[in-house]
Amino acid sequence: MIKVLFTTPIINYPYAGGPEMSVHNAIKALSSICELHVLPRVYVHKKTANYYAGIVDIFTILPRIKAFHYNNWTKSFLFFKKVNNLVGSIFSHFIIASDANFILTYCDKYKIDVIWFDRHEFSFDLIVAVRIRNSKIKIVCDTAAVQSEFILRELPFQQKIEKRKQILKLGNKFRKEEELLVQISNVVTAVSERDADIFRSYTIKPNKIKLFPNVVDLDAYQRNENNNISLNNPCLVATGTFYSIDSPMAHGCRWVINEVLPKVKEKFPGLHFYIVGKGSESVFSSFNDPGITITGKVLSVLPYISKANVCLVPLFYESGTRFKILEYGAVGCATISTSLGAEGLELENGKSIIIADDASAFANAIIEMLNNKEQAKILGMNLFEIVQNQYSLNTLKNKGESVLDYLIMES
Helix, strand or coil: CCCEEEECCCCCCCCCCCHHHHHHHHHHHHHCCCCEEEEEECCCHHHHHHHCCHHHHCCCCHHHHHHHHHHHHHHHEEEHHHHHHHHHHHHHHHHHHHHHHHHHHHHHHCCCCEECCHHHHHHHHHHHHHHCCCCEEEEEEEEECCCHHHHCHHHHHHHHHHHHHHHHHHHHHHHHHHHHHHHHHCCCEEECCHHHHHHHHCCCCHHHHCCCCEEEHHHHCCCCCCCCCCCCCCEEEEEEECCCCCCHHHHHHHHHHHHHHHHHCCCCCCEEEEEECCCCHHHHCCCCCCEEEEEECCCCCHHHHHCCCCCHHHHHHHEEEEEEEHHHHCCCCCCEECCCCCCCCCEEEECCCCCCCCCHHHHHHHHHHHHHHHHHHHHHHHHHHHHHHCEEEHHHHHHHHHHCCCCCCCC
16 A cells, blocks of 8 residues: 655644645545555644544654644744844754655655645745655645735735735745746645646646645534524624735625625614634724624634525635635535635536625625525535535545556556
């Protein structure tokens, strides 16, 4: 059986949010098709370590993290960078070199065939360091999105000149990194055909670009944990990670509040809007509306999305595919999204989701779903069937097998 070392800068259980869910699903899928070794590059809580150790062959912690808490490494790096950028850079290169050497020593010890790097936007320097040290080891670069597009799509929505310069600089940086990663990796994964086409344009070997889509573990959405939360009715729910005031979901939810809700409340004055997810309480701290609840980080979105009348995906910039739509589908909730919010997913407008890009159309779609509960139920069930058939763990397992078969044939 092929041996794979999966290394990630993000891991937690129970998982919360798309990145942690992506790691969880990748580990579960890969563990069923190969001998899987997992090497997190962050501090791991004992509960998380015990959970993953129970489903993989070997779960290992980096020596530097065992010896010195990850947060202390981070604080040290930030301190050195603040004191002197050059010292901070040397400190960072020391960590990367240390991790690369450990990974390759580990691969020699356990006869690892493939190193699977998760989250390319955080793993670029390490992937390059490993490739420089070993030109033959097979590398999978696992991507959650075309990060350069993720960054650059904010440009039309940002008016500040300095901020626009920062976005352009960062986006171009990621574009160059992605082009290099495609060249030095044996396989680059993409979450959708659209993303795959972008990566294929970077190489003369398009077959090395493989689909490894975002999926959901449907079993996790059939449980009743933490389901004692009571929601106002009727209600709308939007979930996400709100990492800054300019984050895509923060922008989208402000648009809903300012442009969409006033139109809907003309018909449904008692409508309640729940904004759920990490950072939301900070981003929306200035909002004081009895018709809007800001939850902040929650243990699970399930109590909210399973009781919502309609779930929303009001995105105007970002890239990749939306876990939130898959989660909404997992509980069979009627979903309304912008075109970009549903990008990369094989969904039919009006049948499994409603697509609306301007405030009036978005508001009218919400009103229609609230007025016609039977239609909303059908829309939600159609979305559930698509998630079940195309975006489940079984799909990810099959795509993982395709990646590993390709690497074996290329040997």
